[in-house]
Amino acid sequence: MLKRFRENKATQGTLLISPTLIFMIGLLLIPLLLTLVISFGRRAPDGTVIYDFSFDNYIRLSGIRTECANGAAVCFDPIYAEILTRSLTLAFNTTVIAILLAYPLSYFIARAPAKKRNTYLFLILVPMWTNFVIRVYAWMMLLRTQGVINSVLGWLTGLVGLSFTPLEILYTPSAVLVGMVYEFLPFMILPLYTSLEKIDLSLYEAAADLGANRIRTFLRVTLPLSMPGIVAGTILVFVPVMGTFIVSDLLGGRQIVLVGNLIQNQFLIARDPTFGSTASLVLMSLTLIVTYFYTRKFGFGEEIISA
Amino acid sequence: MNPHRRSPFVLISTALVYFFLYAPIIVLIIFAFNSSRTNVLFGGFITKYGPLQMDGSTVTQSPCGQFHWFCELAKNSEVKTATKNTLTIAIISTLTSTIIGTLAALALQRYNFRLKSFSQVSLYIPIVIPEIVMGIGILVLFSQLFSFLNNSLSLAGDARLTMGLSTVILAHIAFSIPFVTLIVQARLQGLDRFVEEAAMDLGANELITFWRVTLPSIMPGVLSGALLAFTLSLDDFVITFFTTGPGASTLPIYVYGLLRRIITPQVNALSTVWVLVVFTVVLVSQRIQNRGT
Numbered sequence: 001m002l003k004r005f006r007e008n009k010a011t012q013g014t015l016l017i018s019p020t021l022i023f024m025i026g027l028l029l030i031p032l033l034l035t036l037v038i039s040f041g042r043r044a045p046d047g048t049v050i051y052d053f054s055f056d057n058y059i060r061l062s063g064i065r066t067e068c069a070n071g072a073a074v075c076f077d078p079i080y081a082e083i084l085t086r087s088l089t090l091a092f093n094t095t096v097i098a099i100l101l102a103y104p105l106s107y108f109i110a111r112a113p114a115k116k117r118n119t120y121l122f123l124i125l126v127p128m129w130t131n132f133v134i135r136v137y138a139w140m141m142l143l144r145t146q147g148v149i150n151s152v153l154g155w156l157t158g159l160v161g162l163s164f165t166p167l168e169i170l171y172t173p174s175a176v177l178v179g180m181v182y183e184f185l186p187f188m189i190l191p192l193y194t195s196l197e198k199i200d201l202s203l204y205e206a207a208a209d210l211g212a213n214r215i216r217t218f219l220r221v222t223l224p225l226s227m228p229g230i231v232a233g234t235i236l237v238f239v240p241v242m243g244t245f246i247v248s249d250l251l252g253g254r255q256i257v258l259v260g261n262l263i264q265n266q267f268l269i270a271r272d273p274t275f276g277s278t279a280s281l282v283l284m285s286l287t288l289i290v291t292y293f294y295t296r297k298f299g300f301g302e303e304i305i306s307a
Numbered sequence: 308m309n310p311h312r313r314s315p316f317v318l319i320s321t322a323l324v325y326f327f328l329y330a331p332i333i334v335l336i337i338f339a340f341n342s343s344r345t346n347v348l349f350g351g352f353i354t355k356y357g358p359l360q361m362d363g364s365t366v367t368q369s370p371c372g373q374f375h376w377f378c379e380l381a382k383n384s385e386v387k388t389a390t391k392n393t394l395t396i397a398i399i400s401t402l403t404s405t406i407i408g409t410l411a412a413l414a415l416q417r418y419n420f421r422l423k424s425f426s427q428v429s430l431y432i433p434i435v436i437p438e439i440v441m442g443i444g445i446l447v448l449f450s451q452l453f454s455f456l457n458n459s460l461s462l463a464g465d466a467r468l469t470m471g472l473s474t475v476i477l478a479h480i481a482f483s484i485p486f487v488t489l490i491v492q493a494r495l496q497g498l499d500r501f502v503e504e505a506a507m508d509l510g511a512n513e514l515i516t517f518w519r520v521t522l523p524s525i526m527p528g529v530l531s532g533a534l535l536a537f538t539l540s541l542d543d544f545v546i547t548f549f550t551t552g553p554g555a556s557t558l559p560i561y562v563y564g565l566l567r568r569i570i571t572p573q574v575n576a577l578s579t580v581w582v583l584v585v586f587t588v589v590l591v592s593q594r595i596q597n598r599g600t
Contacts, residue, residue: 123329284436
């Protein structure tokens, strides 16, 4: 019996994977399926779920209304479409800014002497692992009307004898954008560094020998070879920005509603888990679609786990 | 050799991005020594024997000197409970997910079984979906399950099942497993199988081979997986937010609650301690990784 078990590799493998499968099925797949089931349900007056099979939540999210103010049979309420476009635009802008900021830095680290690289990476990891909420708080302190940035600007303009009206940055879309870039920048830097570091330096010699100038070398050698890093970084930045609600909550002052805020609001304030589940599934589908097409176009490297 | 290496553009942008990353953290730390209670304006550093401004009025010096806000923090009972919860969750979920994740890595790397590709794909899901989706899913599962059980077993009062530490721990184990597995798997890939085969040839059975040969050589991977699981758990806000219950708030949840009410430099003192802890953990994990390669 024992001998048979020892020789049966398949049974051993199944035994080793089973605790993981229990967690992945129990706390990932079943919850996702339940979210799907509930999204077709209805909300009871006391906030509990009535299991049903109706598309009401999906129709509500699409913005198509049958009760219209002007008496028309069907009209369009753009509120949720606006939330979705706002989130997508923000995720896109954050990603683009993160690529632009991360590229020179990652390049610098990748080309630094091997001994110093660890120190430079260490300096990226410390802010990255400093708690998310704490980092948002730091930006609240910086951006407030009486905050650090305004104080410094006021002091500087005072030095040159100009008058200064404090900038109202906190609770604006720009504050949310800055906060998002700050929160997720390290997730762009690390995969980009990994792919830049792998580039064979003799390629640069070859490019130089063939008479390519700096710009041409960058466009023809560095950039194409760093694409896996950009792809991995984009996924690691774009996906979480779409679902984050704290940054917009604390730096946007609740006026800037993103998909994450909509979901959180439905579960904790409006107490409609069915509509919240619908929004959550739409968010997941959107990010999976973006990830799928993006990786299919550019490939999916090991860089994704480097962060 | 490398045309871009000393390009001033690269140097200047690197310096600026590092400044962007660190300026907020430095400001946080400076304000932990703020002599003004409201923390909107910087009232100057607390001097060793200097007075503190409290709501406009001046009070006598603090017994803790410059570290006044750190002492206040240490006295704060909510912070104590939150710290205890955070560490309990992190330790239990790290130990569990490290063991389970390492077993999974062995299975995926060394064995063939029916659900292999399904298992591998399911491990990537938590990494590519937004955290809130997973958090919401677990919230829906537990709330539906608990209300069903509470009703069908007619539980009342304290016997009613509610979200709390145990639901948070289960959720943290679930999101940590994939990271541990992927890291240990990468380590196993780089491992020379001949060493294991040699041990077997010399008469060691599978168990002894695993214990004496395989485990010691994947240990750096297991340790960095464990450290990542620990950091992920300490750091997590979103999934904890949706799976926690009364009395089970963690430090990030506690800070989030504070930020929507009144803020004193205590939050900055807490942030300063947090940055120091992160600094140490990252340093240790880099040491482990360097020893491993």
